[in-house]
Amino acid sequence: MRHASLLALSLAALVTGCLSDDSPDGIDDQGFGTGKADGEELTACEKDAIITYLNEGHSAEKLEEAGVHTRAAASLVKHRDGADGLFGTEDDNKFDSAEEVDAVSYVGPRAIAALREATGERCAADVYEQARDVTKAHITFAEGAPAPTSYDYPDGNGFNLSGTEFWQKWSGGKNPTYSFTDGTDAGRRCMQAAAIRFETIMKDPPAELVKLNADTNWGGSFFNWNDDFSGPNAFGDGSGARLWAWRTSLIKWISQTKKDGSCLLPTRDMVVNAAKACLETGTANAGEIQGCQVR
Incomplete structure (x- = not known):
């Protein structure tokens, strides 16, 4: 019984440790509107580019490859894909505004900075040239x-x-x-x-x-x-x-x-x-x- 108890405690500690892994952004951190991304306010084009990018259906793994940290990537995809966890179905909840992106858990200045970097080329030229x-x-x-x-x-x-x-x-x-x-x-x-x-x-x-x-x-x-x-x-x-x-x-x-x-x-x-x-x-x-x- 003693060994079983120790094993249970060890497993609990392991799970707790996994769930409490440090995230670069806090659960309620604000990413837009205060100049937290690279110390600068994002332009309207940059915000729209991020929204368009997220609504293209990229997986959490793809977002991580682009530099978005794990917690933010998972939260963004979960919000967008709806209850069935699949992109492109009727229950999708695509992002309509920068505020909606910012309201997702663990999306703060670090996540926004990564998204900005991933979509930067989209605003490098005048979209309406x-x-x-x-x-x-x-x-x-x-x-x-x-x-x-x-x-x-x-x-x-x-x-x-x-x-x-x-x-x-x-x-x-x-x-x-x-x-x-x-x-x-x-x-x-x-x-x-x-x-x-x-x-x-x-x-x-x-x-x-x-x-x-x-x-x-x-x-x-x-x-x-x-x-x-x-x-x-x-x-x-x-x-x-x-x-x-x-x-x-x-x-x-x-x-x-x-x-x-x-x-x-x-x-x-x-x-x-x-x-x-x-x-x-x-x-x-x-x-x-x-x-x-x-x-």
Whole structure:
């Protein structure tokens, strides 16, 4: 009995020791928001890159290979994969925000620093570089490009692009939804790209657009709309961006997300042509431009 008791105590001590192995991060340590990762605040791109990386389905072993310590890797995968422990099933709980990642047990500054290092190349270049080329109607993203989790409204330099409106072109898609967070990863990327394209064009707005604003009843307002074909079994595919005066007071700034996740965006030439078409409509209708459009 004495030997059995000693054996039991030894086993208990061994198990307790395994469970209490030191972790570089405490169970409730905060990793985001205080500059704890390498002593610096993470950028929005870096946070989005980490979320995208975790939602790609990497195993705990893969996260450890990337430098994430064992406790954090296991906790992150357990949270994401749900009760069945499998990625890609209905009970998955993918990460929606940096705060959700940070709330996972044992994810603190050391784990975040490792995730930042693992995803650093994704933010090394400008994800939206092609969106800033106002002549480019069709843009693509590098593999693994992060999807934004929040929307940055553009500076219109006297013009205004409001709202986020998704039309999801598949059975069960939301038609429409005005919530940015309801968008797919690809849809949110294209919506943000469309906003960046708008801001880039409006830094030096075409003279035709300035004239349209001055000579008609339009007030310089646009609304950001995205047709998203990236969902499962989408009805067709994107064919081109569009500008459409839904009302005299509001022109829809319409981009499209193709099945492959690339984007179709309005170009500067399209804006010029739309301004000309709408000015003709306004001239013929006492300043009212409703219905004018270009593709």
